[in-house]
Amino acid sequence: MDQEDEAQNSRSIFRRCRLQRDQIDTGNHLYNDYFSDNPTFLGDYFRNRYRMSKSLFIGHAILSYEYQPKPDYFQYFDQRFDATGQLGFNIFQKCTSAIRQLAYDIAPDAFDEYLHMGASTSRDCLNNYCKCIIHMFAREYLRKPTEEDVHRLHAKHLEMHGFPGMLGSLDCMHWAWKNCPVAWQRYYHRGDHEGPTIMIKMVASYDMCIWHAFFGPAGPNNDINILNESDLFEDLLDGRAPEVRYTINGHEFTKGYYLVDGIYPEWATLVKSFKCPLEPKKYKV
Structure with missing residues (x-):
């Protein structure tokens, strides 16, 4: 002792x-x-x-x-x-x-x-x-749009852009992950980007309000993979999405849609942009 x-x-x-x-x-x-x-x-x-x-x-x-x-x-x-x-x-x-x-x-x-x-x-x-x-x-701010929000977005997009039934714009982007752990970097790295990135999908309205955001999981992702993984259309599939009626070219619709680019699938809730060539050189029959 x-x-x-x-x-x-x-x-x-x-x-x-x-x-x-x-x-x-x-x-x-x-x-x-x-x-x-x-x-x-x-x-x-x-x-x-x-x-x-x-x-x-x-x-x-x-x-x-x-x-x-x-x-x-x-x-x-x-x-x-x-x-x-x-x-x-x-x-x-x-x-x-x-x-x-x-x-x-x-x-x-x-x-x-x-x-x-x-x-x-x-x-x-x-x-x-x-x-x-x-x-x-x-x-x-950190919530899904209510039925009142949906009606307001429809009316405002129709007034500003002439698009009846439009909910917002949908797109994905790569967010650089500067402090990604070394052990994870190979899961979040794509050849067309320098360093690891996280892919995020967002829905934004005319007033730059983000109504939906989803970060993609690890692995090689693109816009379609992230769309399939997210819960954006769960309310629509379960029949809980707000109903708004509008007519386009004589056809009546009851659900809204999102503006997207060409990579997205041919879904009724997605409306793609289309080319409108103004020069004969760019016009193809």
Whole structure:
């Protein structure tokens, strides 16, 4: 026992190094740069660095959210005292960290020199910020179109484009996956793209609102594979899709359709573009 006690006493005690981050001064500095009545950086700088206009910054909406009982991820953005008795980060610092991680796809501690915020705190800001966004806006924006939405889209597309029964435009694109794990890269890499990509299928309306999004699974994908994998037409197959009647060339229809390009199959709910040659050289009988 004596030898064990001596061995334990001889061990060096390593304490965690705590950086003296000045949250108060950095918070005031950030506020004066972008959020005060006379900010140092005006609207164009804010849009470039936050990837949004200042009117879309929802920090005040998070603080003033009155839902009771208030979820923990809303309470996270309240400015509190930490274990050492120092006042912590404010709402502007926490939201700035989360928004810039989303906007620039960078490491959590990339703005440590400016915000004086460590990596673990930045990750918590991003996690809680996303939960607040989903909680506040899921019912309005992260949902399927209702029957009222379908009627409004039909009327607006008819007014703007002259297309009765149109729900929106449907297409796929490759989204570059910069931080794809090495072990997965061969599953998400195609020869016609540099580096790994994820294929996403979206439906967008005239007002650039995305009504449907689906990320394709691993493997060689194209527009048809992604369409077959997604749940876009589940309501239509189950008979739950909203009914809207319209007539084209003397034929009456009861369901809407999407505009697509030439790769998609010949389905009644998909309308492809067609060439309208204006020069004799391009016209083929």
